[in-house]
Amino acid sequence: VEARTPVPRQNLRVPGPTPVPPDVLEAQAAPMINHRGPEFSAIMKRVTPRLEYFFQTRSRVLTYPASGTGGQECAVVNVFSPGDHVVSIIIGNFGTRLAKIAEAYGVKVSRIEFAWGEFADPAVVEARLKELAPYKGVMMTHNETSTGVTNDIQTLAALVRRLSPDALIVVDAVSSLSSLPLEMDPWDLDVVFTGSQKGWMIPPGIMMIAASERAWQAHKTSKMPRFYWDWSSTLKQLESSWQHPTTPPVSLFYALDVALDKMLDEGREAIFARHVRAGEYVRGRAQAMGLELLAKDARYASNTVTAIRAPEGIETKALLKKLHDQDQIVLADGQDHMKGKMFRIGHLGYFTDADLQQAMDAVERHLKELGYRA
Ligand code: PLP
Numbered sequence: 001v002e003a004r005t006p007v008p009r010q011n012l013r014v015p016g017p018t019p020v021p022p023d024v025l026e027a028q029a030a031p032m033i034n035h036r037g038p039e040f041s042a043i044m045k046r047v048t049p050r051l052e053y054f055f056q057t058r059s060r061v062l063t064y065p066a067s068g069t070g071g072q073e074c075a076v077v078n079v080f081s082p083g084d085h086v087v088s089i090i091i092g093n094f095g096t097r098l099a100k101i102a103e104a105y106g107v108k109v110s111r112i113e114f115a116w117g118e119f120a121d122p123a124v125v126e127a128r129l130k131e132l133a134p135y136k137g138v139m140m141t142h143n144e145t146s147t148g149v150t151n152d153i154q155t156l157a158a159l160v161r162r163l164s165p166d167a168l169i170v171v172d173a174v175s176s177l178s179s180l181p182l183e184m185d186p187w188d189l190d191v192v193f194t195g196s197q198k199g200w201m202i203p204p205g206i207m208m209i210a211a212s213e214r215a216w217q218a219h220k221t222s223k224m225p226r227f228y229w230d231w232s233s234t235l236k237q238l239e240s241s242w243q244h245p246t247t248p249p250v251s252l253f254y255a256l257d258v259a260l261d262k263m264l265d266e267g268r269e270a271i272f273a274r275h276v277r278a279g280e281y282v283r284g285r286a287q288a289m290g291l292e293l294l295a296k297d298a299r300y301a302s303n304t305v306t307a308i309r310a311p312e313g314i315e316t317k318a319l320l321k322k323l324h325d326q327d328q329i330v331l332a333d334g335q336d337h338m339k340g341k342m343f344r345i346g347h348l349g350y351f352t353d354a355d356l357q358q359a360m361d362a363v364e365r366h367l368k369e370l371g372y373r374a
Pocket of ligand 1: 144
């Protein structure tokens with residue numbers, strides 16, 4: 001085998017995984033404990049209500065060892081049944097994935113699809129929903145990480161509720177929850193899920209999900225085959241012992257416990273404000289360089305990830321390589337059909353103004369070297 005080399009210190013500016021603060025990294029190095037013992041239960045008892053504070057819900061937040069895609073699958077299998085008609089509002093790659101997962105489980109999915117860079121226009125959604133009724137649920141992405149666009153979930157949810165009061169509103173909040181305002185109960189959302197490697201300042205591996213009373217009722221009658229993702233067994237174990245039915249990623253919970261302390265110290269609204277400033281800064285720098293954002297309407301540009309079109313004649317790959325090799329700055333390429341045609345800068349979770357400035361200064365310098373003239 002090749003010799004092991006140390007993991008480099010980078011300015012990791014992909015939209016997840018995100019950098020982890022030193023004290024959170026350190027917390028993970030604590031000795032292993034029994035996941036059926038009192039020490040682990042004590043952690044869960046501290047972590048769970050604080051997650052609920054960030055979800056803004058009175059429902060229990062359940063956690064699973066999984067990535068964000070696990071959250072998508074967990075949502076689908078717990079509330080729908082094979083043959084159900086469900087509407088998917090899609091503005092990019094992750095909306096498409098959620099629709100495909102539902103189809104893989106036999107759900108009949110109708111797509112309301114927007115071009116990459118667009119937000120889900122409530123007027124268009126309303127007209128289409130009227131044509132598509134009846135439906136059991138509507139699935140939507142809060143922050144589309146592939147395009148750097150944030151949907152107006154509050155407005156979309158309100159219109160679904162007005163048109164179809166019993167429809168289940170499923171929201172993918174993987175790259176937004178804790179960084180951007182999302183109010184599960186006040187907005188009457190039914191299923192909301194997120195992933196630890198985004199705004200939570202800890203490594204990948206914990207998926208968090210909450211369900212409204214309406215979603216729990218649907219869960220009881222859902223005929224979807226499931227075992228690992230079953231909410232009932234997860235809730236039962238949490239309520240009886242503050243534990244999980246399977247083995248949890250114990251060290252990640254050490255990290256989450258400390259990260260939540262830090263998040264509460266900073267304050268929920270202060271975290272939101274820091275992400276607004278980050279989004280405005282990165283977009284401002286991009287526009288000052290004459291670059292084009294993928295987000296067509298600045299009002300819906302994401303404050304956790306900025307997607308920028310590669311200038312004419314410049315290969316994203318060459319730019320990302322220079323940033324990586326010369327500056328230890330790591331940005332993300334485009335996904336799917338936009339690979340090589342755009343790049344994405346993550347600004348969520350743990351970052352400083354200096355991190356963002358260093359990244360944007362380097363982007364400007366390397367683009368010039370690659371021949372870009374604004
Ligand atoms: N949904 C959204 C909005 C995402 O940003 C991501 C990942 O970037 C996912 C789902 C899938 O998450 P994962 O890659 O952790 O499975």
